[in-house]
Amino acid sequence: MSDGQVNLYRAGDAEPVVYATEELARYLRMMDDVDVEIQGFGERRPWACAGIRLGLLSDFGIEQHSVAKLDDRIYVDVSALEGIVAGSNPRSVLLAAYRFLEEVGCRWVRPGKDGEYVPRRDLAQLAVQLDETPSYRYRGMCIEGAVSYENVEDSIDWAPKVGLNSYFLEFIVPYTFFDRWYRHLNNPYKEPEGLTVEKVVDFRQRLEREIKKRGLLYHAVGHGWTCEPFGIEGLGWDSEEYPVSNQVSPYLAEVDGRRAIYKGIPLNTQLCYSNADARQAVVDFALRTVQEKDNIDVLHVWLADGVNNHCECPDCRDTLPSDYYVQLLNEIDAAFTQHGIDVKIAFVVYVDLLWAPQRARFNNPDRFVLLFAPISRSYSEPYDLELSGVELPEYERNQLRFPSDIRENLAHLKAWQQTFHGDAFTYEYYFMWDHYFDPAYYEAAKVIHADVQKLARAGLNGIISDQTQRAFFPTGFGMYVLAKSLWDDRVSFTALAKAYFAAAFGPDGEACRKYMARLSKLFDPPYLRGDSVSGLQGEKKMRSISAARKLGTIPEQISAFEPVIERNLESDQACWNKSWGYLSYHATIATMLALAFKARAEGKPRQARDRWGEVADFVQRHEDAVQPALDVFEFVRTLDPLFR
Secondary structure, eight states, rough: OSSSEEEEOOOSSSHHHHHHHHHHHHHHHHHHHOEEEEEEEEEEEGSSOSSSSEEEEGGGOOOOOSSTTTTOOOOEEEEEEEEEEEESSSSHHHHHHHHHHTTTEEEOSSSSSSGEEEOOGGGGGGGEEEEOOOOEEEEEEEEOSOHHHHHHHHHHHHHHGTTOOOEEEEBBHHHHHHHHHHHHTTOOOOOOOOOOOOHHHHHHHHHHHHHHTTTEEEEESSSSSGGGTTOOOOOOHHHHHHOOOOHHHHHHHHOTTTEGGGGGGGGGGGTTTOOOHHHHHHHHHHHHHHHOOOOOOOEOOOOOOSSSSOOTTTTTTTTTTTHHHHHHHHHHHHHHHHTOOOOOEEEEEEEGGGGGOSOOOOOOOOGGEEEEEEEEOOOOSOOOOTTOOOOOOOOOTOOOOOSSHHHHHHHHHHHTTTOOOOOEEEEOOOOTTTTGSSTOOOHHHEEEEEEEETGGGGGGOOEEEOOOOOOOOOOOOOHHHHHHHOOOSOOOOOHHHHHHHHHHHHHGHHHHHHHHHHHOOOOOHHHHHTTTTOOOOOOHHOHHHHHHHHTTTTHHHHHHHHHHHHTTTSSSSHHHHHHHHHHHHHHHHHHHHHHHHHHHTTOOHHHHHHHHHHHHHHHHHHHHHTTBBOOOOOOOHHHHHGGO
């Protein structure tokens, strides 16, 4: 191994560059028996400093090319502990440091310390040359599911290690996501813990500091604009009785002859968008939000959540929601421009807003980013860009059917792109619910890889993944595929699979990869999603002879692989040890789950419910052992309805 000292020199005091230097030092110490000293350049010229130098491309006279403000470019030229680790912005310096470490063998297979694989290396023998610009601009994740503070902090920490550059904290106060965990919803074996809104505000502020420390693009808010400006908190989707004052009620959407909180859920309550005063209240609130929070890079301004809940008053009903939406966005843009605010605004193409505006156009397109959110799509098929023959249905207020077919979703996007020619990315839900329909995550990862390869041709510049933060059970392969494909959309699925399983599971990684691939096919994700039996209803929709046959072979497959799991459980490599530990729990859960779904496919609903009850009880009892990797709240909430 190396003998002596490694010198790291940092250009400037930008927080992400400082952090990048500290991180590089920490991992180098773990890889070799060296002392690492960090210092600034001082009055010295960069080339006069013997060691590894970190900073912006411009600090070293490296030509910037044409890298946009939100984009990343990394440059690494290091040999024998001498050279440069640089980026086009402070965040990119951190990304460059992690890419250097990745090239010399480090891997991050899931969030948390036990998710990092750090090899022992002779640092003096290492040489890395990189000059990379990621394939896509928007590469990130959004808070969802049930989370502890530590779950989200770990996600933010993990993101740049795998090349992600963005994090999205939804809502003004992201209360509901933390409340689900601290109240331990969907787990009767855990006692609820107290949580206040003030505590979640503190969580948010601390997480914002973690985002800033890494220079990640901070995406904020999303839903809430249709209630928060009127003094009504949008904390989640729980239904309650909300008395509405005479001052506020005229601003709310009229649905079925009433202006009220829609089904008791403020976040699902639309406004009367023809009402100029209602729109002005949103404009004023948006202005206050960005003035009070100067750390937002992309402000998401969406309408209410839910479907078929738009205003039916005479002034609204003959105008598409998207026309009033663009009018509102233009008014927010005008206010921001007047006050010298250059924050980007993301607008969402989602449910009722899939239908593109007929008349309204953006006055300042450069302000805006289109967010395509095909929440109703099926993940049984990847993006299909052949749209010939797809006919979009007419907009029918509050009587809409939303498309599961990806081609119809993309046809709506294309209609929007005929009126808006600016920046765009997509908001996908791979790890919100869908991964529970592929309990081995392997077939789902193939769809993710195929989707990413087609984004550019669809006019989309990346993905923000709306997801549970704990999508790593039994592996983080799907998330790894998403992150690494967004960085380089030319990388093959096979290469990603081999690299991931070797890093996560060690010498038996290839055997584990083949095992996961087999289980994934046998669980028959299209059947679990209901896609292979579409058009059927009730118990008939449950039945599938072919699915039952495949599901019935799963316990045998798992039993045959258990000796491999057993012999790896005592690995002295912490990352591998934890990976095999999760796989051991997964073997038990997957066996029981396969039997539950087999009974369902055989048309035995009572037996299926009983077996599902055993699955739910097991994961609830063992939640502490799998908590960082499996979101028990979402797992139960997603699968339980399939057995009712």
